[in-house]
Amino acid sequence: MIDLQNIEKTYQTANGPLRAVNGVSVHIGKGEVFGFIGFSGAGKSTLLRCINMLEHPDSGKVIVDGEELTSLSKKELLKKRQSIGMIFQHYNLLLNSTVFKNAAFPLEIVGVTKDAIQKRVTRSLEIVDLREKEKEYPARLSGGQKQRVAIARAIVTEPKILLCDEVTSALDPQTTQTILHYLKPMSTS
Ligand SMILES: Nc1ncnc2c1ncn2[C@@H]1O[C@H](COP(=O)(O)OP(=O)(O)O)[C@@H](O)[C@H]1O
Ligand SMILES: [Mg+2]
CATH class of the missing domain: 3.40.50.300 (P-loop containing nucleotide triphosphate hydrolases)
Structure with missing residues (x-):
């Protein structure tokens, strides 16, 4: 249902580039309850926002229900x-x-x-x-x-x-x- 393939996201900040998500791949099936756990600043929100493309990944694919969102x-x-x-x-x-x-x-x-x-x-x-x-x-x-x-x-x-x-x-x-x-x-x- 949700396929994240090698998602990368870097923010440009005042202190230079900040790699928030570093090549994450996840498969989440239909009906599954799936959680991202990690320290504050680990990149959980960024990754989550990539699933509905509130955040556009720099590279990698977001596939939801067989449709590649990165190409829409x-x-x-x-x-x-x-x-x-x-x-x-x-x-x-x-x-x-x-x-x-x-x-x-x-x-x-x-x-x-x-x-x-x-x-x-x-x-x-x-x-x-x-x-x-x-x-x-x-x-x-x-x-x-x-x-x-x-x-x-x-x-x-x-x-x-x-x-x-x-x-x-x-x-x-x-x-x-x-x-x-x-x-x-x-x-x-
Ligand atoms: N819009 C943004 N611009 C610059 N840096 C950001 C932005 N959003 C998040 N960050 C930085 O990216 C890293 C990951 O943030 P975030 O995804 O919010 O982590 P988490 O949700 O795991 O606490 C943090 O270092 C944060 O400061
Ligand atoms: Mg967060």
């Missing part, structure tokens, strides 16, 4: 990203948009109809038990609720792949359990 046009990539959801450590919500609008964002950018958006966002918010907050703004939510909005946004396109980058590390242990409770069933469906 911007438009094709946007379409492909519909099948790859992502959640971040710091939620990355749109602060000036309601919970509903945040969850609707991935559908709006690809021109899904209003009716379909209504249906799919409602369903996503139901899954994370946040329907009653749909008109609220992120500033008025707890950390756990923000992360649940981020989950709703990530799953609204019904992706085949869910990329999670330290999604519970900003949360207390109890809220971490709640977030894992929502994520766990997704790994088996």
Whole structure:
């Protein structure tokens, strides 16, 4: 399902080139829950972001579902990203948009109809038990609720792949359990 072949990524920094990912190859099968573990700065986030091409590797191949992402046009990539959801450590919500609008964002950018958006966002918010907050703004939510909005946004396109980058590390242990409770069933469906 996910094939990373010899991925390399170097950043140009003020102190010169910094090799963040040095020739990593990984195969992840369908239904598999796969984690990258390593010290801070090891390159985990960079590698993860290569899977949906938020980060463009300098060399190597990213193949998702038999399709080589490194060779796709911007438009094709946007379409492909519909099948790859992502959640971040710091939620990355749109602060000036309601919970509903945040969850609707991935559908709006690809021109899904209003009716379909209504249906799919409602369903996503139901899954994370946040329907009653749909008109609220992120500033008025707890950390756990923000992360649940981020989950709703990530799953609204019904992706085949869910990329999670330290999604519970900003949360207390109890809220971490709640977030894992929502994520766990997704790994088996
Ligand atoms: N956009 C960037 N520009 C320059 N250096 C970066 C950038 N993103 C990450 N880095 C550097 O690349 C290395 C790997 O970072 P990262 O992938 O975030 O590691 P991890 O997620 O394992 O903590 C670190 O040294 C980090 O400082
Ligand atoms: Mg990281």
